[in-house]
Amino acid sequence: xxxxxxPNRGWSVRVLFFMSLCFSLCHGQPSTDSSRWKxxxxxxxxxxxxxxxxxxxxERSAALVIVATGADxxxxxxxxxxxxxxxxxxxxxxxxxxxxxxxxxxIAPETLNWSEAxxxxxxxxxHAVEGGKSTTAQCAGWVKQVGGKILPFALLRxxxxxxxxTPGTPLFDNAxxxxxxxxxxxxxxxxxxxxxxxxxxxxxxDIFNGGLxxxxxxxxxxxxxxxxxxxxxxxxxxxxxAAGVKQDDVLLSIGTRQIKEYADAANAFFxxxxxxxxxVKLRRGGEQLALSLTPIKP
Amino acid sequence: MKPTFEQIGELLALKRxxxxxxxxxxxFICEFHQNQREKxxxxxxxxxxxxxxxxxxxxxxxxxxxxxxxxxxxAVTLGFFLIPHEATKENTPASPVKxxxxxxxxxxxxxxxxxxxxxxEQVF
Numbered sequence: 001x002x003x004x005x006x007p008n009r010g011w012s013v014r015v016l017f018f019m020s021l022c023f024s025l026c027h028g029q030p031s032t033d034s035s036r037w038k039x040x041x042x043x044x045x046x047x048x049x050x051x052x053x054x055x056x057x058x059e060r061s062a063a064l065v066i067v068a069t070g071a072d073x074x075x076x077x078x079x080x081x082x083x084x085x086x087x088x089x090x091x092x093x094x095x096x097x098x099x100x101x102x103x104x105x106x107i108a109p110e111t112l113n114w115s116e117a118x119x120x121x122x123x124x125x126x127h128a129v130e131g132g133k134s135t136t137a138q139c140a141g142w143v144k145q146v147g148g149k150i151l152p153f154a155l156l157r158x159x160x161x162x163x164x165x166t167p168g169t170p171l172f173d174n175a176x177x178x179x180x181x182x183x184x185x186x187x188x189x190x191x192x193x194x195x196x197x198x199x200x201x202x203x204x205x206d207i208f209n210g211g212l213x214x215x216x217x218x219x220x221x222x223x224x225x226x227x228x229x230x231x232x233x234x235x236x237x238x239x240x241x242a243a244g245v246k247q248d249d250v251l252l253s254i255g256t257r258q259i260k261e262y263a264d265a266a267n268a269f270f271x272x273x274x275x276x277x278x279x280v281k282l283r284r285g286g287e288q289l290a291l292s293l294t295p296i297k298p
Numbered sequence: 299m300k301p302t303f304e305q306i307g308e309l310l311a312l313k314r315x316x317x318x319x320x321x322x323x324x325x326f327i328c329e330f331h332q333n334q335r336e337k338x339x340x341x342x343x344x345x346x347x348x349x350x351x352x353x354x355x356x357x358x359x360x361x362x363x364x365x366x367x368x369x370x371x372x373a374v375t376l377g378f379f380l381i382p383h384e385a386t387k388e389n390t391p392a393s394p395v396k397x398x399x400x401x402x403x404x405x406x407x408x409x410x411x412x413x414x415x416x417x418x419e420q421v422f
Contacts, residue, residue, distance in 0.1 A: 069408045097407050149402045149415045184409065193409070221421045224401035232419055266403065269422040 037063060037109045038079045038166070039087065039101065041071035053130070053168035054078065054101060054109055055181060057204055061108035062090055064200060065099045066167040066183060073099050080107075091207035095152050095215075095270075096195065097183075098203045112170060115177040118156055118196035126158065126171045126179065136161045137171060143193060144263035150224055153270035154263070156180050156194040164192035202271050216272025216295025220245065222262055229265045243293045245282065252281040252288065 037054035047070025054063035067073040073092040078085040078101070085103050092099040118124075119139065126137040140157040144150060158171065164185040170178040171194055180194035206213045219238020220231050229251040234241050251259040254268035255278045272278060277294040301309075355362050402415025 069410055069413075094406055146409045147411055148399060149404045149413070151404055152407060155407075183407070195407075218422055221419045223419050224403050224417075233421075235421065262401075265422070266420070272422075 039063075039065045039168075040077045040079065041067055041073060042075050044070055044072050047071060051166055053166045053170075053182075055168055055170045055178070056109040056112050057100065057200070058111045058114065059204070059208065060090070060102065061106060062100045062102050062208075063109050064168065064181065064204070065101055066181065066195075067092060067097050067099050068167065068184065069097070076101055078103050091211040093203045093207060093213040095213060096199055096203050098195070098200065098207075100204065100207050113175075113177045114201075115173065115179045115197045116201065117198040118179045119173060124173060124179070126173060128160070128165050128169050128171050128182070130165045130169050133162075135163075135165060140191075144261075144267060146193075150263045150266055152266065153199055154196070154267040155183060156196055157186070158182075158192050158194050160190040160192060162190060164190060198271065202273075205273070214274050214297050215270070216274045216276070216278075217298035218245075218269070218272070218293055218295050222251075222265055224262045224266075226262060229259045229262055239293050239296055243280075243291045244289075245280070245291065245293070246284065249282040249284050249289070252283055254278060254280050 039052050039054050041050045041052070043049045048068070050066075050068035050071035052065040052067065054065050056062075057064050065076065074089060076087050076089060076099070078087045080103075085105070085107070087101045087103050090100040090102055122139055122141045124139045126139060128135045128137060137158045137160045140159050142154045143157045144154045158180070165182050167182050167184055169182045171180045171182065173179045178197060180196050181200065183193045183195045185192050203213055217239075219235035219240045221233035221235065222229060223232050226232070231240075231245060231247055231249045231251065234245050234247055251265050253259055254265065255271070257264065257268040257271075259265050259268060272295040274295050274297045277292050280291050280293050282289045282291065355365075358365070400417040402417055403420050404413065404415045406413075
């Protein structure tokens with residue numbers, strides 16, 4: 001019995017291998033390569049052109065692109081091989097520089113397995129595929145400030161084994177899930193910045209619901225130069241005032257995000273959704289408070 | 299025993315005719331001048347010098363203006379040579395200036411070095 005089954009199993013494996021080989025040859029490139037979808041943006045006056053890889057967001061046959069500073073987001077050109085395909089811009093968010101496009105003819109990039117958020121492991125191993133070539137990368141932590149300026153939300157610093165891929169190129173973890181997309185090179189060797197998956201989901205949610213990103217507003221004022229995330233002012237009539245937040249309270253956490261400094265707070269505020277309550281922990285004097293705040297549209 | 303009125307009148311008459319000894323006033327004046335000189339010696343040397351100088355200067359007459367102009371010219375010339383020139387100033391080590399740049403908040407994900415962010419209190 002055993003002697004008869006082993007050859008049969010061997011043949012099954014060979015047939016499966018042959019079929020997968022044919023599948024790969026037909027598609028020409030690995031399934032995770034989005035390099036065939038390249039979108040070009042013309043320059044704005046006094047600006048510059050930009051190029052982005054378009055990544056499927058698995059919804060409405062849409063693809064995610066990154067529009068660099070100085071490029072015209074409203075006039076994108078999709079290059080599929082040697083062909084230019086007209087595209088429609090569903091929506092563009094100037095805060096994150098993320099845009100969502102649809103190609104005419106109903107064609108869509110290959111679907112991808114998106115992670116809900118970037119890995120909490122700050123040194124996670126990643127990889128990207130561009131032009132059929134795989135590039136290994138390693139996460140090197142969160143970036144909250146660049147050039148002394150605090151970012152509207154935190155980016156991932158990624159060390160690539162080769163040149164930083166084109167903006168928009170997806171970064172996969174070991175489970176082949178997209179955890180981030182390349183934002184731009186850090187102009188320092190093979191180091192680049194990447195937008196985490198949760199930021200993509202946050203922007204996509206609003207863009208697909210109305211074409212614009214709606215930031216949640218609590219009516220809390222903070223000073224970036226402050227050493228601690230201390231609330232400098234609570235605006236009258238704001239959700240924060242209604243919930244009982246007071247001046248000089250120190251933020252400890254917003255939702256699941258720990259707040260240690262002003263940049264952490266700015267990052268957490270980016271993810272607030274109007275109408276969705278969020279748990280906020282504060283320190284007032286020597287005691288800790290837990291409040292529920294519901295952001296509104298500013 | 300109480301003195302009589304006559305006795306008291308005689309005593310008063312004697313007092314009225316009483317006079318200091320011969321040379322008393324001469325000695326008094328000498329002693330007074332001696333005290334004045336001792337006091338003047340005790341005045342500070344600098345004050346004394348200036349008072350003497352001003353006395354001498356006021357006694358000079360119209361030539362004092364020529365001397366005054368010469369002294370002023372000498373003072374200006376001396377100041378010109380004593381004040382350090384620019385080159386000397388450049389060589390002196392400059393003390394470091396502590397400049398604390400304002401912390402900026404980017405409202406867009408624009409990482410260009412020239413991008414200006416918002417400063418001061420931010421409302422979320």
